[in-house]
Amino acid sequence: MTIYWVIAYFLVLALTLIYKTPIVQGPWLFLFRSFFPNWKFFHAVGYVPHLYARAALANPKAERTWTEWEHLYPRTSQSFWQLFHNPVTNLGLAQQNLIDHFWADLNDAPEGCDPRQFVSYQMVAHFVQGVLKHKYPEHSHTQFELRMLLDNASGNVHTHVMLTSPEEARL
Amino acid sequence: MTVDWSTPFVLSLPLAIRSLELLFALSVGIQTLEFWRLRPAMQNDGLWVWAIQRKDIPTPWIRLSLDVLFTPKMFNVLLLSRLLALISMAAQGSNLLNVSFLFVSNLAMLVRWRGAFNGGSDFMTLVVLTGLLIAQVANYFTTSDMAWRAGFWYITIQSITSYFMSGSVKLLKPEWRNGSAMIIFLNASIHGPLRADHWLRKPWVAVVGSWSLILWEGAAPLALLDAKLAVVFCIIAALFHFLVFWFFGLNRFFWAWISTFPAIIWCAGQI
Numbered sequence: 001m002t003i004y005w006v007i008a009y010f011l012v013l014a015l016t017l018i019y020k021t022p023i024v025q026g027p028w029l030f031l032f033r034s035f036f037p038n039w040k041f042f043h044a045v046g047y048v049p050h051l052y053a054r055a056a057l058a059n060p061k062a063e064r065t066w067t068e069w070e071h072l073y074p075r076t077s078q079s080f081w082q083l084f085h086n087p088v089t090n091l092g093l094a095q096q097n098l099i100d101h102f103w104a105d106l107n108d109a110p111e112g113c114d115p116r117q118f119v120s121y122q123m124v125a126h127f128v129q130g131v132l133k134h135k136y137p138e139h140s141h142t143q144f145e146l147r148m149l150l151d152n153a154s155g156n157v158h159t160h161v162m163l164t165s166p167e168e169a170r171l
Numbered sequence: 172m173t174v175d176w177s178t179p180f181v182l183s184l185p186l187a188i189r190s191l192e193l194l195f196a197l198s199v200g201i202q203t204l205e206f207w208r209l210r211p212a213m214q215n216d217g218l219w220v221w222a223i224q225r226k227d228i229p230t231p232w233i234r235l236s237l238d239v240l241f242t243p244k245m246f247n248v249l250l251l252s253r254l255l256a257l258i259s260m261a262a263q264g265s266n267l268l269n270v271s272f273l274f275v276s277n278l279a280m281l282v283r284w285r286g287a288f289n290g291g292s293d294f295m296t297l298v299v300l301t302g303l304l305i306a307q308v309a310n311y312f313t314t315s316d317m318a319w320r321a322g323f324w325y326i327t328i329q330s331i332t333s334y335f336m337s338g339s340v341k342l343l344k345p346e347w348r349n350g351s352a353m354i355i356f357l358n359a360s361i362h363g364p365l366r367a368d369h370w371l372r373k374p375w376v377a378v379v380g381s382w383s384l385i386l387w388e389g390a391a392p393l394a395l396l397d398a399k400l401a402v403v404f405c406i407i408a409a410l411f412h413f414l415v416f417w418f419f420g421l422n423r424f425f426w427a428w429i430s431t432f433p434a435i436i437w438c439a440g441q442i
Contacts, residue, residue, distance in 0.1 A: 002441065002442050003395075003396075003442050006328075006392065006395055006442070007392075009328065010335060010392045013332060013335060013336065013339075014339065017336075017339050017340065017343065027227060027228075027229040028229070030227075030285075030286055031227065031228075031281065031282050031285065031286045032278070032281065032286065033286045033287065034281055034286065034287055034293050034294045034297045035297065037291070037294035037295075037298075037329075037333070038336065039291070039294075039332060039333040039336035039337055040336060040337065040340045041290075041291055041337050042337075042341075042352070042356050043337070043340040043341055043344060043347070044344070045344065045346040045347075045351070045352045045355055045356075048359065074361050075361060075362070075363075076361055076362065076420060077362065078362050078417060078420075082416075082420065082422055083413075083416055083422045083425060084201060084422070085201065085204065085205065085208075086205065086420065086422040086423075087205040087208040087209050089361055089420035089422075090205055090209075090288070090289055090420075090422075090423065091209055091212055091218070092361050092420075093289060093361060093420065093421070094218070094219075094284065094288055094289065095218055096361075097287070097289075097290060098218065098285075101285070119223060119224060119226050119227050119285075122223045122226075123218065123219075123220075123223050123224070126216075126218070126220060126223055127218045129216070130215075130216030130217065130218070133216060134216070151355050151358065151359065152351060152355065153351045153354040153355060153358075153372070153377075155358075
């Protein structure tokens with residue numbers, strides 16, 4: 001008898017791939033989304049959000065000289081022992097998850113909405129300040145961009161800027 | 172040596188329970204020690220500062236309660252308490268006390284990381300924890316065997332669903348069917364990009380690899396037909412998760428999914 005229940009279950013699952021259901025959203029649902037996993041990993045190929053940032057160094061005339069835009073994308077090296085302890089890589093992956101959520105917040109936002117109200121925006125801005133403070137201790141201002149990168153198997157084929165932050169004075 | 176396919180194989184319930192408890196304790200123990208090392212990232216210039224994240228909490232009194240729980244000292248206590256609960260599970264087995272504490276504290280951890288630290292591995296960790304909680308709570312209303320049956324089936328259905336859904340959605344994507352998606356994801360991985368002459372860049376390797384993955388994941392429900400088949404499925408799955416760890420750095424996925432395997436093998440022996 002159990003086998004028939006199992007077969008019926010997977011038939012229903014197959015149907016859910018075809019029929020789309022409405023998306024339910026809410027702050028607590030977001031925080032407890034682990035109770036409703038969709039189990040879709042690495043499935044969608046397309047534009048992916050990436051974070052770029054730059055710092056300004058003030059000269060004696062109080063003019064800002066900006067550094068080149070830097071791609072803040074986590075990269076780490078492989079090691080077998082990371083199977084048992086891998087905090088740095090996992091933090092990098094969590095950082096990229098935050099960028100994905102930031103993009104999703106922007107994407108869902110109504111026209112004319114100020115993105116600075118989003119917690120994800122504030123976290124990204126705080127992260128950028130921290131990274132640039134470490135790299136350019138003398139910097140006076142920071143700025144970041146969320147760029148959408150489209151890759152194929154050979155490399156990047158298109159990029160567009162989704163958001164450019166205001167120039168922020170160092171905290 | 173040959174495999175005897177004619178004799179039925181059934182994993183005993185006590186062995187399945189003990190294996191699952193040990194693997195789960197190891198999996199969450201690894202996560203907890205990593206969180207311990209990541210505490211600096213949750214303070215001052217770190218990425219995950221509670222002073223900003225607390226704005227996510229819509230209910231004022233819960234926000235104030237979490238302000239207390241997520242002070243550095245209290246968070247240390249939370250992590251150490253979770254380690255103690257895991258040691259108790261590994262040494263003495265699961266009980267309502269250690270499972271309930273791990274479940275509730277896991278919810279706090281999810282909130283601290285805005286719902287999930289690492290996506291899928293958090294989801295599967297919660298699935299196993301929920302299965303353990305079902306078994307412990309149901310134990311008060313029915314026999315122990317029936318309670319564990321309920322918990323194991325919950326874990327098994329979720330775990331098999333994860334493979335089935337993951338494979339099925341890939342089948343619907345042309346980039347996966349022609350192999351290009353695999354190279355794109357490997358290039359974007361935290362260990363990427365692939366070298367220009369890497370063997371995984373060969374188009375035929377990417378196509379064969381992609382189709383093998385799609386077919387194997389999509390066929391996951393067949394593992395439930397026989398316990399021996401389930402063992403073979405789990406061995407391949409372990410290799411698959413190791414490769415995912417090696418190329419994408421997802422060590423938590425490896426342990427989170429492996430801890431569901433005793434439930435899958437046991438359930439396959441019950442059909």
